Amino acid sequence: MNIKDLTPAIAIHAGEYLADELAAREMTQQEFAALIGMNKSQLNEIIKGKRGINAELSILIGEALKMEPEIWLNLQLQYELDKARVDEKVQERQTAIEVFNRLVKGNVPFQFLKKLGRLSGDPLFDIPKVKEIYGVSSLEGLASVFSKPAYRFRQSVKLQVDQVNLVGWVKMAEYMAKEVAVPAFNHTQQDSVMKRLRNAIQKNSNLKENVRLILADAGIKLVYLENPPKTPVDGISFWSEGSPAIGMTLRHKRIDNFAFTLFHELGHVYMHLVNNNEAEFIDLTSDEKESKEEREADLFAQNYLIERAAYLRFKETSHILDDEAV
DSSP, rough: GGGGGOOOSSSHHHHHHHHHHHHTOOOOOOHHHHOOOOOOOOHHHHHHHOOOOOOOHHHHHHHTTTSSSHHHHHHHHHHHHHHHHHHHHHHHHHHHHIIIIIIIIBBBEEEEEHHTSSOOSSSSHHHHHHHHHHHHHHGGGGHTTTTHHHHHHHOOOSSOOHHHHHHHHHHHHHHHHHHOOOOOOGGHHHHHHHHHHHHHHHHHSHHHHHHHHHHTTTEEEEEOOOTTTTTEEEEEEEETTTEEEEEEOTTTEEEEEEEHHHHHHHHHHHHEEEEEETOOOEOOOOOOOOHHHHHHHHHHHHHHOOHHHHHHHHHHHHSSSSSOOO
């Protein structure tokens, strides 16, 4: 950025420079006023910034101080320009604060996004960032984001769900997925991908990163994003710029929950997203009757985590479900 494009914090009147010059020359205002033929009170108004320096006065000041008159005329002009810039900057911030208080607060999980380092608390920075994260051209468009059926109706009677936090988490997961690049997705690799994932889970070494790499190699984006308060969400699956994507919270911090959530979301990817590039599935804790798609994703996870044939053999031969038998 060019230093000439910077907006000053305050505008300094030419009279302040004149006061410094008189002090350096040990001249009183009364003496200088008499020298240039001006009333002392008028000179005092210039020094206090209440009166400007015009072309005629700049000539007299320049002659009295043995300085080029253009210096004083330019100082006055610079003050007028800086004052206009400062006023514009104040107006811009005032408008931003009003918009932030009216449209951002209450509609965006500010503390959650700030904790993630995505928002700063400065409305001039945060307003365009919120529009970028939520994919809206104006903050008035935030209302349309909340109108999606998944956000409106997937509620739990037993657990309190904060809709603002839920939508914020979803939009942040989508935003993070856009920052990820993966090769083209090939759904025919399903069995080999699931086998690699199951092996990684069994080894349980650097699991999160290894799972991310396996999915990336298969053309599937994976992002980890903790859940905000009152948002009992485990995962989400959706399309992200032509690639399937999964977001996971890891809120239970258990490998069994991690494995089942991962495979459940992959069930949505391989069974549902491949047929609908606008679909989105939120794995939100709920006591509602699950949809057909959710039941299918559960069964997909069950069968890939434990092969059905092996499970049936286990049931036939094991009558005591102790640790050794399992």
